Amino acid sequence: MSAPTTILYFVNQLEFFLSHRLPLAQAAQKAGYRVHVAGPRSPSVARLEAEGFVFHHIPMTRSGVHPVQELATCWQIYRLLRRLKPAILHNVALKAVCYGSLAARLAGTRAVVNALTGLGFVFIARHRRARVLRQLIMAGLRLAFRQRRHRLIMQNHDDPRLFIDAKVVPPDEVVVIRGSGVDLDQFRPSPEPPGEIRTVLVSRMLWDKGVGDFVEAARELKRRGVPVRCLLVGDHDPGNRASVPIEQLTRWHEEGVVQWLGHSSEVAEVFARAHIVCLPSYREGLPKVLIEAAACGRAIVTSDVPGCREIVEHGRTGLVVPVRDGGALAEAIETLARDDELRRSMAGQGRELAVREFSVQKVLEETLAVYGGLL
Structure with a gap:
């Protein structure tokens, strides 16, 4: 990479980003990307900045659906995309995927990577409200995923079929990357403990x-x-x-x-x-x-x-x-x-x-x- 290229990670929880995506951000930085991270402010900001990443506060609730708050989140990420103009926006987890993709489409962001780490409560729950929310989310994603350059990263081979069959995303835009990986030196075998x-x-x-x-x-x-x-x-x-x-x-x-x-x-x-x-x-x-x-x-x-x-x-x-x-x-x-x-x-x-x-x-x-x- 001849000149630094900006990548923006948009997440709904910094602690999850550090526990599951820190090695990826470090690898991107090592590969020559300027790494920015957007999400709700938390005590983890200091650790992000110590890595040399640039943090941007985006107010966002993890599970709320209050219309005014949700619109404010979309507006804030849209404004950031317009100002920062990242080459790649990488959204992590369902809510960031929904809002980040919609904002990127409006802002004309060059490329979008969406990572669905799991489909969460709305796709697991069986009650009527969850079924309605699922339908709304799928309709929103069908619109949001219409990007010029887009990839949807999913972690297993079962979930892509749900989105492809619903015509949310074409098959050639789906990539299966199996999880966040494991540090094989940190997590190594040991003898079973004695006793119970x-x-x-x-x-x-x-x-x-x-x-x-x-x-x-x-x-x-x-x-x-x-x-x-x-x-x-x-x-x-x-x-x-x-x-x-x-x-x-x-x-x-x-x-x-x-x-x-x-x-x-x-x-x-x-x-x-x-x-x-x-x-x-x-x-x-x-x-x-x-x-x-x-x-x-x-x-x-x-x-x-x-x-x-x-x-x-x-x-x-x-x-x-x-x-x-x-x-x-x-x-x-x-x-x-x-x-x-x-x-x-x-x-x-x-x-x-x-x-x-x-x-x-x-x-x-x-x-x-x-x-x-x-x-």
């Missing part, structure tokens, strides 16, 4: 991550007398409609059915102290936590839904169970808890899969190639 078998669910404490089903499975395991400890690691998320109330988490913990340990920034260490990693989610883009668990050499139990089944090969790297089925989840956890040889075999094959398919370097190379193809 531990199964852990690491995620935000959301109902649609299957937290309730995990607790149901823990009750069943306790009733059967299976010697396994069930741990929840992650914080409650009051900004998300699907958040499990902190009072509920506390009651489960005090009851003794599960241990809720709260947030941990040392996920690799959490896996090192566990034997089984569980994520009974209702839908995912490509869950980073399962890639990290595989890289750490831990057997996995997950649900048979988009994203999760992209990582776990049933009977080889873990066990896949029907979604929203606490009984099946308990059965799978018990199978792995009682069979050391099976569990360790799956753990080893999971590490091989992570090395072969999910290294962060592979993801970075594929994404930078998308940028290059649009310029």
Whole structure:
């Protein structure tokens, strides 16, 4: 790249950007791009700026749909695009994708990359309001994606069909890049710890991550007398409609059915102290936590839904169970808890899969190639 080219990342949460997209922004910077990041201000701004990125405050709620606030967000990102004139706008997550794409179309932005990391609450919920919102979102995206140069990055092979069949995006504009990748040096295998078998669910404490089903499975395991400890690691998320109330988490913990340990920034260490990693989610883009668990050499139990089944090969790297089925989840956890040889075999094959398919370097190379193809 002969002269610096500006790329603008538009996100609805800086913390998510740092945890999932920081290596990409660093790689873009190293490749010669001037990196700008737009989103709601938070304490993470200092870390962004320490990386040499330029931050732009865009007021945005994560889940609100207040018309005046939403229009203000669209207006602010439109004004920024007109002023900054980036060569590439890279929108991350559904709300930023919707608003950023519409603003880019009006502003005449040269190229747009949209990354849908998962389809979220609106695409998981079954009630009438969610169905109406889905229809409105698809109609809006159908309009917003009409860009001169556009690519839609999706993380699994199930989700693109939903958008292609609805004629939201043509097939030649869709690229599947499987997740954010994993640092194979940071997340490395370690021997299982001695003592009681531990199964852990690491995620935000959301109902649609299957937290309730995990607790149901823990009750069943306790009733059967299976010697396994069930741990929840992650914080409650009051900004998300699907958040499990902190009072509920506390009651489960005090009851003794599960241990809720709260947030941990040392996920690799959490896996090192566990034997089984569980994520009974209702839908995912490509869950980073399962890639990290595989890289750490831990057997996995997950649900048979988009994203999760992209990582776990049933009977080889873990066990896949029907979604929203606490009984099946308990059965799978018990199978792995009682069979050391099976569990360790799956753990080893999971590490091989992570090395072969999910290294962060592979993801970075594929994404930078998308940028290059649009310029």
